[in-house]
Amino acid sequence: MLLIVIREFIFYVAGRYTIKAVLAVLFLAVFLIRLYQIHSLSWFYGFLGPEWLQVPNVSKVTFSRTITRFSLCGFPKPCPEGDFSFFITSGAANVVGPKICIENKMVMGYAEKNIGEGINIAVVNGKTGEVMRTDSFNMYNGDPEPLMKFLESIERGSVVLMASFDDPATKLNQEARKLIRQLGSSAIDSLGFRDNWVFVGGKAAEGAYVKSTFEKHIKNDKDQNKYDNWPEMIELQGCIPYLLE
DSSP states (O other): OHHHHHHHHHHHHHTTSOHHHHHHHHHHHHHHHHHHHHHHHTTSTTOOSOGGGOOTTSOSTTOOSOOOOOOTTOSOOOOOTTEEEEEEEOOBTTTBOOEEEETTEEEESTTTTOOOSEEEEEEEETTTOOEEEEEEEOOSSSOSHHHHHHHHTOOTTEEEEEEEESOSSTTOOHHHHHHHHTTTOSSGGGOOTTOEEEEEEEEOTTSOOOOOSEEEEEOOOTTTOSBTTBOOOOEEEEEEEOOOO
16 A cells, blocks of 8 residues: 555656656655565564564464574584584685684684685684684695694694685695594595585594594586586585583
8 A cells, every 4th residue: 555655646746846856756765665665574573674673572483483694604503512513615716715613603714814725724622612723725836834834733632624715735745635634534635626625623632543524525527617617615514522521
């Protein structure tokens, strides 16, 4: 009904006033229509509009679906008590950078200004879930020595999260691959030029090597690639138990 009234009013004004007046009324009409649409949506439970538009008396019992606000860290996976959550994406081609999230908080990404082409790494305290260090290493034309020093310096009892961006492998030598393999990776030996790869591993508290099940790897294959010279982006999420004393 409101829309019909507004339409008739616009036609009336157009026949009696100047172009400027018509445009002003048209702008007002668009605003009122938009306000009407938003207010109509506010009658539905789960509407994510401004709080002042919410209707407090609407029953919430009839809706079984949980609606979650958009998060830069995706939709967090519920974890059991005693675990902490993670969410990782690889880069997409050489355009969209990777991100690493812990407990639905981004710790590496464009917004944090701490990612780079190559291999991106976040080190987390396995007992507390606290992020201890982050860094990125250029594996296309960089020096692998800083990466190896970084890997060697990781303390025992740490959880290590890695994500590729553009090319993670050209300068990745055998010694660096060995150090990553000791953190639990089973794909590191086959990681190649412009492959996409995400991985979660760790350095065992007692010195034993670990084997991770949190790993995804897509080969660079021109016949299968999604982005011409790069494969599709990878997502990985899960729950990691806190390391007990």
